[in-house]
Amino acid sequence: MKPMRKRFSLFCALLFSLAVHANEIAVAPSVSPDGLTPLGETWLEANPYRGQAAAVAIGRAAYNQACARCHGVDAATNTAPAPDLRQINRYCRRIADRELNAACMRDNDAWFAKSVRNGKVIVGVSHMPAWQGVLKQELAWAIQVFIETQAATGRE
Ligand code: HEC
Numbered sequence: 001m002k003p004m005r006k007r008f009s010l011f012c013a014l015l016f017s018l019a020v021h022a023n024e025i026a027v028a029p030s031v032s033p034d035g036l037t038p039l040g041e042t043w044l045e046a047n048p049y050r051g052q053a054a055a056v057a058i059g060r061a062a063y064n065q066a067c068a069r070c071h072g073v074d075a076a077t078n079t080a081p082a083p084d085l086r087q088i089n090r091y092c093r094r095i096a097d098r099e100l101n102a103a104c105m106r107d108n109d110a111w112f113a114k115s116v117r118n119g120k121v122i123v124g125v126s127h128m129p130a131w132q133g134v135l136k137q138e139l140a141w142a143i144q145v146f147i148e149t150q151a152a153t154g155r156e
Pocket of ligand 1: 024066067070071081082083085088116120122128129131135
């Protein structure tokens with residue numbers, strides 16, 4: 001085989017194996033959102049459940065079914081090369097000013113929801129499946145509340 005063609009077929013083989021390993025399907029967790037205020041179909045921009053104990057318990061169950069295989073059991077150990085989700089609002093946690101802190105958290109919430117809904121597709125390879133239409137928004141926000149309780153004990 002000519003060197004150019006060989007390089008091209010190696011490149012194709014690499015793309016194919018990346019796609020096969022990385023393309024994952026989002027499977028809805030079998031966790032009931034009962035106990036959480038129903039939110040309907042239109043996604044909110046900010047998390048409505050902070051401080052609610054029911055959200056922590058429901059969020060933990062949903063997280064461990066849907067997210068743990070990549071982001072680590074209980075968001076406490078990383079089992080795959082996926083980001084440590086305890087870190088995602090660390091910038092906000094450092095802001096003492098109440099108003100600025102709230103603005104940072106709102107921004108972080110919108111970004112969390114966007115990441116979860118759209119998944120992560122980078123140069124055509126799916127690193128995380130899209131959860132829009134699979135995961136109820138009640139469960140997504142509860143998962144975020146649960147992750148934040150873990151962040152209290154997480155690395156800075
Ligand atoms: C198939 C593995 C996989 C599953 C399952 C998965 N994720 Fe991810 N997730 C990833 C990877 C890999 C990234 C990093 C993608 C990138 O930016 O390169 C990521 C990124 C994220 C990010 C952005 C974090 C950052 O620092 O950029 C959030 C938020 C997130 N995932 C939340 C979730 C939630 C919530 C669930 C469960 C509903 C979930 N993920 C399930 C693999 C997964």
